[in-house]
Amino acid sequence: MAETTAERRLLTDALSLVPKAEAEQSMKDFKSDQEVRWCPGCGDYAVLAAVQGFMPELGLARENIVFVSGIGCSSRFPYYMNTYGMHSIHGRAPAIATGLASSRRDLSVWVVTGDGDALSIGGNHLIHALRRNVNLKILLFNNRIYGLTKGQYSPTSETGKITKSTPMGSLDAPFNPVSLALGAEATFVARTVDSDRKHLTQVLREAAAHPGTALVEIYQNCNIFNDGAFEVLKDREQAQEAVIRLEHGQPIRFGAALDPEQGGDGLGSRGVIRDPATGDLKVVDVASVGTDAILVHDAHAMSPTTAFALSRLADPDTLRQTPIGVFRSVDRPVYDTDMADQLEGAVEKYGKGDLGALLAGNDTWTVVG
């Protein structure tokens, strides 16, 4: 009686059990009365605005939305959302949100975390949430630095980074959060950038609709302790060569457009192909291989292999050739749905629990007065 993926998708649609709002909502409805206290110029403002702006589109009852965060600058996020929220402890938000989401399927549960919170102190909870595929949307603000503790290197900082705690340069190799998530069996993995509101919103839209855990890495600028970390992706001229936009069903092309007037197709001059010798991916000039040779992005491929290879294209130091967009979006049984099914199944099989019968058990004796 295995359900098809499509059937299961209907059953487990991320939002199908969440009550809808009665009236139309606006961005204002999602702003809490709390004064936002990030540093002026912080990338967090842009993400907050994008999320508040996007929420009305979902049309969910505000009271059924919960934001859970850990510790760090980005983890102040829930205070600014006029929904239910919990600002918890360092690294534990995915665990807390798992308990909430698995016991309350009528809620839309969002986790806001940072690179230190999710990948250092809370690394274990992150990978286990991903492999379980709990119905959570995790927004990982990656600024490649510890901001709240004033500027130590983070698990995503480039090797050799000079910070307060590493005056001679950091020694550890950084995590690539997308690679990590794919290795942890994540069913939805995407990357976006704080300053690209349109792209960020599109990624949020897809994440919200995903049944199961969605991990969205958001490159976010810390203008105090790591300013310009993502400049290469934001500066119009450099971005053309540095950013690879992934779109499902489209050839993976970037770089300066091939001029139609000179016989080009108007798409990027650079592209990704599969190297027949190694099976790995590599970047080539489209002209040298022809457009047909360029890899077409398939976010729904069940195997994470190609998505992982895409995540490895970026240079961790310079961030050149950084793919953004949805790397992977596949369906797999959702933890909280299965948990609820087991409860229903148990009732079907054994009947609703009878406390008196349970307490007595099968082996009793009677004492008469």
Add this chain to the structure above:
Amino acid sequence: MTSQVSTPDEQTPGAPITDGQSPAAKEVRRLDRVIIRFAGDSGDGMQLTGDRFTSETASFGNDLSTLPNFPAEIRAPAGTLPGVSSFQLHFADHDILTPGDAPNVLVAMNPAALKANLADVPRGAEIIVNTDEFTKRAMAKVGYAASPLEDGSLEAYNVHPVPLTTLTVEALKRFELSRKEAERSKNMFALGLLSWMYHRPTEGTEKFLRTKFAKKPQVAEANVAAFRAGWNFGETTEDFAVSYEVEPASGTFPTGTYRNISGNLALSYGLIAASRQADLPLYLGSYPITPASDILHELSKHKNFGVRTFQAEDEIAGIGAALGAAFGGSLAVTTTSGPGVALKSETIGLAVSLELPLLIVDIQRGGPSTGLPTKTEQADLLQAMYGRNGEAPVPIVAPATPADCFDAALEAARIALAYRTPVFLLSDGYLANGSEPWRVPDVGELPDLRVQFATVPNHTAEDGAEEFRPYQRDPETLARPWAVPGTPGLEHRIGGIEKQDGTGNISYDPANHDFMVRTRQAKVDGVEVPDIEVDDPNGDADVLVLGWGSTYGPITAAVRRIRRGGGRIAQAHLRHINPFPGNLGEVLRRYERVVVPEMNLGQLAMLLRAKYLVDAASYTQVNGMPFKAEQLAGHLAEVINGNPEEDIDG
């Protein structure tokens, strides 16, 4: 032979019954109580044997108390002293309180079991040994140069040498089993023999074996045959000339339906009952750890009660998920033992700050660090009381006996729900695995634990707007409202940063922090708990013995001994350790001397001395085992007779 005991006349054809002699009428002696210890290798099935004997004894109607004792290793090297596993059972025709100090009968399945347990066996006791295992090599492994069965070293005991393995294999000849497979049933042979010796009813065990091995009928029948062969061996062999009767303890029990129950099972049932009485779904977030895992196992079986069990990636996630579920309106629980509590500490602090209901069940074991995973101790009391950063008070409830774990779980849930606070439930390894008869409660008599979720705004702002204040407290209990997600109009944000009184907004205001710290403390201090009752029959005792948790049995048994000998002593036992009962100070001051026995180095005594400025004297033991009543009575007698210098370290 009493009518409750089934005779083995429903034999399967071919099962060896007798060796042809007619069972001579053997002497039957009547006893008021017996202590039996089954001991063998970890792989010999001693825990199962003990469990079955316990079930037979429970269904016969004796009062009983059990003490399983096993190594942390799943299969320690065979035949070694560290690999010995034992199960002690005390049963009687009257009410008893402990698994007993010294066994009247030791069943030793191998030389290691004999050596490891002999020191506890008083002279004159019966020892049944499996002679088949007393090979030169097996004896050498545990340091016996000569056979203790032959060198006269056991002369003071009544030794029954029985070739248990050979007899079992012989009895199972007609089954197509390898010798090794047949040998495995030797524990059932031993159980059969002991069941004969003590006139235990046998139907339950046979039924149990057939259910347990339903998928392997051959194995089931082989075990039943070995069990019956053991019974018949007792009945026919001349070595066992006497059998014993211990009458049911009917007179001492209140009217009702009874069952046998272990502490962890009672605790699991208590949690399910609390969920039903609170009309809230039960959510357990847990990570496997000895000796608490059985609660996770048990609760995972009861999904038809709406119970969600989440086996987390670690201890921290276990409590994290529970706290998340509490925020969502579940009755949330995490179960663990000492090392797990250490990992959960930060989240417990968050729960204190969030003021959400949460049960933290700590089945204490020997510490520090990994310590003694399968042995008992009470040394997490101060960890439960103070083991967090900042001022983070948490109420503490402790069960006194295995069956009492049921009521203690309900009580812990009551406090958590009514006061919106994490609550510690401090059981221990001895309660968890020990068992005793339990009068099954009428579900209609269980306490009502229902709470009201907040549904409407609770404050009018200056501009007249209705608003919700998540930290506006109930003036009686100081509990804050529990507004669960999904409630329109009550959207709010809570967190671990200090909150402004009332609004719950972030606040770094010094005066507000001072107020909030004191208010959280006042809330816990104000938890309503019943007065402690003192048992002082004539009201003329000078010495009070005060305990908490699982020491209830040994302390009460020791007190009885003293009183039987004409001594005067008062006894009281704490269920609530935080807050203490309101009358505790007055009770302590009523007595000239107060003795506090604990399985730690004096943690409760320290709390009592700090709070009440009384000269409470510790009597402590940390050997991984419960107190022995005789030893405890000896100490209390000394205190009564005026040797207070010896009080401090016991």
